[in-house]
Amino acid sequence: MLGRHLEGMDMTAAQAPSGLVDLTGRVAVVTGAARGIGLGVAGLLAGAGARVCLGDLDADTLAREVESLRGRGLQVLGHPADVTDPAGVDALLEAAAAWAGRLDIVVANAGRMTEGRVRDADAREWDDGLRTNLTSAFLTCRAAIPALERSGNGRIVLLSSGAASDPRTVAGIAYAVAKAGIEQLARMLAVELGGTGITVNAVAPGAVDTGMARGFGGEVLESYAQRSPLGRIATVDDVARAVLFLVSDLGGFVNGEVLRVAGGP
Ligand SMILES: NC(=O)c1ccc[n+]([C@@H]2O[C@H](COP(=O)([O-])OP(=O)(O)OC[C@H]3O[C@@H](n4cnc5c(N)ncnc54)[C@H](O)[C@@H]3O)[C@@H](O)[C@H]2O)c1
Numbered sequence: 663m664l665g666r667h668l669e670g671m672d673m674t675a676a677q678a679p680s681g682l683v684d685l686t687g688r689v690a691v692v693t694g695a696a697r698g699i700g701l702g703v704a705g706l707l708a709g710a711g712a713r714v715c716l717g718d719l720d721a722d723t724l725a726r727e728v729e730s731l732r733g734r735g736l737q738v739l740g741h742p743a744d745v746t747d748p749a750g751v752d753a754l755l756e757a758a759a760a761w762a763g764r765l766d767i768v769v770a771n772a773g774r775m776t777e778g779r780v781r782d783a784d785a786r787e788w789d790d791g792l793r794t795n796l797t798s799a800f801l802t803c804r805a806a807i808p809a810l811e812r813s814g815n816g817r818i819v820l821l822s823s824g825a826a827s828d829p830r831t832v833a834g835i836a837y838a839v840a841k842a843g844i845e846q847l848a849r850m851l852a853v854e855l856g857g858t859g860i861t862v863n864a865v866a867p868g869a870v871d872t873g874m875a876r877g878f879g880g881e882v883l884e885s886y887a888q889r890s891p892l893g894r895i896a897t898v899d900d901v902a903r904a905v906l907f908l909v910s911d912l913g914g915f916v917n918g919e920v921l922r923v924a925g926g927p
Pocket residue numbers: 693694695696697698699700717718719720743744745746771772773774794798821822823824866867868869870871872873874875
């Protein structure tokens with residue numbers, strides 16, 4: 663299932679490759695981090711030495727996962743937050759600042775799949791889809807900029823998707839259009855924030871083995887796996903490692919880019 667090579671792979675947050683990446687002293691906020699890609703990113707950044715504040719709507723799952731990361735000796739904080747709400751975003755960033763005293767890395771990852779194409783998506787689903795998948799990232803970045811400027815080495819990574827550029831995607835229309843907006847948001851912020859030391863990039867995964875993608879059903883995922891030159895869909899770790907590259911010194915001169923993580927064209 664889900665393509666050759668995927669079964670048996672370590673699906674938990676990996677430790678960073680030794681020696682190459684060291685985030686000791688850096689502080690990160692990851693949104694939508696109670697599960698899936700956000701949780702994997704948070705674990706990988708913390709494994710590389712960062713202190714990581716995880717935000718999510720789902721307070722119970724968040725508390726459980728934060729406890730489990732702490733059990734691995736990682737420096738993490740969980741803060742329940744709805745990042746479609748400016749007050750929720752502010753509270754998340756304030757919690758991180760109170761805990762760690764600085765902010766260097768923001769990964770705006772929170773999102774949800776939307777239902778329907780133009781003829782069957784109602785206006786509320788459209789509005790909420792844009793708010794959850796695009797406005798949330800705008801609000802998170804805007805609120806984080808002052809602290810990231812003080813860092814002198816700020817990093818923002820936004821989560822886009824292959825759906826941003828594929829008009830034949832199985833994703834809902836609000837989701838796909840929001841993700842296209844994410845990519846332009848990354849480019850525009852990269853230009854606007856030039857000179858602050860903050861870089862802004864987007865990561866655009868194809869199908870990733872998380873609850874969101876599993877919602878499409880095994881047959882759809884199998885077809886994604888077969889279309890990929892690498893013969894499988896992505897694991898959470900595949901995506902988390904691309905994020906780690908962009909937020910680390912290795913990716914320091916990469917700015918305003920969209921990094922596809924899809925196993926090939
Ligand atoms: N899974 C894929 O195939 C795939 C592919 C491309 C891009 N992505 C993107 O990656 C990101 C993570 O996706 P995932 O697959 O891990 O999804 P997921 O559904 O497994 O996890 C998403 C998390 O975001 C949280 N969340 C949703 N709305 C929120 C809000 N308003 N405030 C705070 N938290 C909120 C959820 O509670 C959940 O914990 C999303 O932006 C998604 O669009 C996923």
